[in-house]
Structures are given as C-alpha cells and as structure tokens.
Amino acid sequence: KQWYQRRVRAEATTWAAVPGKDTEGVVHWQALEATMTLYMDTNSRVKQFEDKFWTLVVENVGINGKHKALATKRINMAKYVDTALRGKETREKYRMKTVASKVHLTELQVTFSSKFERQGPAIDEDMR
Numbered sequence: 001k002q003w004y005q006r007r008v009r010a011e012a013t014t015w016a017a018v019p020g021k022d023t024e025g026v027v028h029w030q031a032l033e034a035t036m037t038l039y040m041d042t043n044s045r046v047k048q049f050e051d052k053f054w055t056l057v058v059e060n061v062g063i064n065g066k067h068k069a070l071a072t073k074r075i076n077m078a079k080y081v082d083t084a085l086r087g088k089e090t091r092e093k094y095r096m097k098t099v100a101s102k103v104h105l106t107e108l109q110v111t112f113s114s115k116f117e118r119q120g121p122a123i124d125e126d127m128r
Contacts, residue, residue, distance in 0.1 A: 006034075008032050008034045010029040010030050010031075010032050011029070011030065012027045012028070012029055013028050013029060013030055014027070014028045015027050036052060036054075036077060038050065038052050038077070038078055038081060048078070049078040049081050050078060051076050051078050052076065052077045052078050053074055053075065053076055053077070054074075054075055054077050055072055055073070055074050055075075056072065056073045056074075056075060056094075056096070056108065056110075057069050057071070057072050058070045058071045058072075058096065058106055058108070060100075068100065069099050069100065070098065070099065070100045070103045070106065071096035071097060071098045071099060071100070071103060071106035071108075072096060072097050072099055073094045073096040073097065073108060075094070077112075080112035080114060081114045082113075082114045088113070088114070089111055089112065089113045090111070090112045090113075091109070091110070091111045091112075092109070092110050092111075092112065093107060093108070093109045093110075094107065094108045094109075094110070095107055096108055
C-alpha cells in the first residue's frame with residue numbers, strides 16, 4: 001500500500017502584537033483550499049463518511065528557511081462534510097497541542113466549508 005503525504009501551506013499575512021505583551025500576538029493566514037477524497041461508510045445506517053484525519057501544524061520558518069513545528073491539532077475532516085449540499089460553513093475554535101518549549105498556548109479559529117464534486121466508484125486518481 002502506498003501512502004501520499006500532502007501538504008497545503010499558507011503564508012501568514014499579518015502579525016498583531018497584544019498591547020503591553022511583547023510575546024503574545026494574533027496571526028492571520030490566507031484562505032486555503034484543499035481537495036480530498038472521502039469514502040462513504042457502507043457499514044453505517046446513517047449516511048456518513050469514513051474518518052479522514054488531517055493534522056494542522058503551526059510552524060515557525062527561520063531566516064534560513066528551516067521549518068519548526070510550534071503547535072499541532074489532529075482534525076477529522078469527515079465531520080465537516082455537508083452531505084445535504086447546502087454549502088454549509090462551520091466555524092471551530094481549537095486549543096492546539098504545543099510542541100515547542102517556548103510556546104505556552106496556541107488557539108486556532110477555522111471556518112470549514114465543503115463542496116461535493118462527484119460521486120461514484122473510486123478510481124486510481126482518488127487513491128493518490
């Protein structure tokens with residue numbers, strides 16, 4: 001079985017320091033679009049998709065271009081699929097797991113939306 005690791009990156013667009021606190025701030029990222037294949041859970045009586053976990057990572061990029069993870073959060077993307085095809089948006093706020101010793105708290109606010117592109121049997125392109 002062959003696994004493909006996909007990365008979707010967004011560059012931070014702004015940093016706003018919290019007044020009076022040099023080490024705290026708010027970062028905004030540009031919107032991301034990612035395409036993924038989800039499979040229907042054929043063993044379920046309810047119309048739902050099989051779990052599909054993604055890990056969101058907040059990274060620091062050093063002057064030399066080296067990436068260092070600061071915080072992570074594992075998310076089940078199947079939870080945010082709009083099976084009724086209404087174009088629903090879901091907003092979530094996550095407390096991330098810090099993985100850098102100098103980071104004490106990382107919270108991430110995300111808005112998910114889904115678009116149903118096609119339905120049918122899996123093809124080779126879906127498996128990549």
